[in-house]
Amino acid sequence: MTNVTFSSPSMARDVTVYAVAGDRGTILGVAKAHKIPIPFDCQDGECGSCLVEVKTLDPTRKTTIALTEKEKEGLRQLGKITREEIHDAEVNDIAPRHRLACQCFVRNEDILVSFQGDETLPAQAPHLSTAAKIYKGGLKPASVDEFLSLAIKVEEDAAIHFDELAKAMAAVGNDAVAKLFAQLAGFSRLHLAEAQKRAAAVDAHVQLPPDYVWPDHVTPERTDLWVGDPAMSRLDALRAALRGEKRGYEFYYSMAGTATDPDIVAAAKEFVHEEAEHVKVLEAWITREEWDLRHQAA
Incomplete structure (x- = not known):
């Protein structure tokens, strides 16, 4: 089992869910299954709306990553990946900080997924006593x-x-x-x-x-x-x-x-x-x- 913790200013608190590595596919697939409000549109790596930041919670573990050409190009257009990060991903299997949730697969490692949320939605006012x-x-x-x-x-x-x-x-x-x-x-x-x-x-x-x-x-x-x-x-x-x-x-x-x-x-x-x-x-x-x-x- 893999722990995936979602964190966003649009959520009242962080939410940790369990996913069987590979069974639920992408981060976006896990998020949708648990009603986590990651913004998305095309779901095919073209629009960039599902941009997230992924952090491995155990830095001593290292797993092979799958960074497709489509995801690399999408992140490059968004200005969210550097040449050094692309080199590390291709040569050293070191994942970049930012990913597209529809392209990034859940693997056998606990991760923290951070995202901004849908900024077109009105901000929630604080609860009054x-x-x-x-x-x-x-x-x-x-x-x-x-x-x-x-x-x-x-x-x-x-x-x-x-x-x-x-x-x-x-x-x-x-x-x-x-x-x-x-x-x-x-x-x-x-x-x-x-x-x-x-x-x-x-x-x-x-x-x-x-x-x-x-x-x-x-x-x-x-x-x-x-x-x-x-x-x-x-x-x-x-x-x-x-x-x-x-x-x-x-x-x-x-x-x-x-x-x-x-x-x-x-x-x-x-x-x-x-x-x-x-x-x-x-x-x-x-x-x-x-x-x-x-x-x-x-």
Whole structure:
């Protein structure tokens, strides 16, 4: 039996299926049998729509590959194969990184198949919590200026928070998580710069009244992390960061759904779209981290 793991941003999580080497034919044949959404059209190596990336999970094993002239030409036209890779395939039986799923046969080796998915399909929005779906209260800015001031506060606080966490992790020697938090702080600063750019014509630092508090007395994207815990893993940190991003998404979503000013609604919807992308990126990172940990354990 052969394990074939499919991974794509268009899938909620990685999916591993079992295939008898040779019995199910190509990677595309296995994918179709298990309803894996690899895009395809001609199924004959002509269109290139079923482009995938294939990684052998046991690099110590080496099996003969079948790279047809049709597949080589298709990959060459897509710019996904080099002369060196063609030479290695023909002389050393080393498979290229990219393959056409309709031409690549499943062999007696465990593989990871990665693909982008059908980019013509609308992106799935993050799931809203039950509370966010029914909640009608919360902050209600009176103007676009006030809304942008709140958005700046959210992104500014997130950047400061991740910087603090990065320093705390570095102080206890957890360099891997410190590096991750520093990267997330950089992302938050990019979001902050975008919010400040939109608010260039208004007062970007409106002083909020004392009773204008956030849920839990912190801005939505602050994470419930254990600062200074030297045992924190990258996966723990990613999951906590995802919870913060989802709260940010829900915050802007509620603004877009409850505001009466059409200009506020339009501005909030832009932030909803951006936060949805942030959530998608973190979910993809978590999927990859979980897969790596399972593979290491195996």
